[in-house]
Amino acid sequence: DAKTTQPTSMDCAEGRAANLPCNHSTISGNEYVYWYRQIHSQGPQYIIHGLKNNETNEMASLIITEDRKSSTLILPHATLRDTAVYYCIVRVADTGNQFYFGTGTSLTVIP
């Protein structure tokens, strides 16, 4: 599985967009990019995933570069409840669909 590289921590002002980058320069053609977040003392929560097209859902947008070597998760209007550790995971779609988490980005939303 491709390794992912994320900044250790980021701050974002409440109400502003939070842009969380992820590098996955060794990604293969059939590997998907997943984003999860984990709020303290809870299990990881699924946010969004994509292969090569940009994706948007009610929580966030995922922008994947054309060469697929990096991606950005966008939380359009960050709230205090978005404070969490955000994990970018690259995983081949196969029968087991195992995830191997990277170190993640600790996002702090500041009032």
Place this chain on the structure above:
Amino acid sequence: DAMVIQNPRYQVTQFGKPVTLSCSQTLNHNVMYWYQQKSSQAPKLLFHYYDKDFNNEADTPDNFQSRRPNTSFCFLDIRSPGLGDAAMYLCATSRGSTVSNQPQHFGDGTRLSIL
């Protein structure tokens, strides 16, 4: 409604005393996973079941075993817990498929303490 349920949320056991953590799901997913998460670290996959087929990660210690009696339930057994096994244990499920990818759904974990 909780879809992946882990009980208890907190478990205390003694050094060397076997302990079992449980996970149940209402999603009818055919794949179930167990992760270990130590303080300030990312979750680390221990093993997973695809239907009844058990798949162990290469670096999972022999001290850790798992059982899946039916689709809905999966257990993590730690035969002789050491102090280094104190961690949050996370259970997750997904719909396994060769033609599409499916996200994993996590429970809120069981925090295991070793005395």
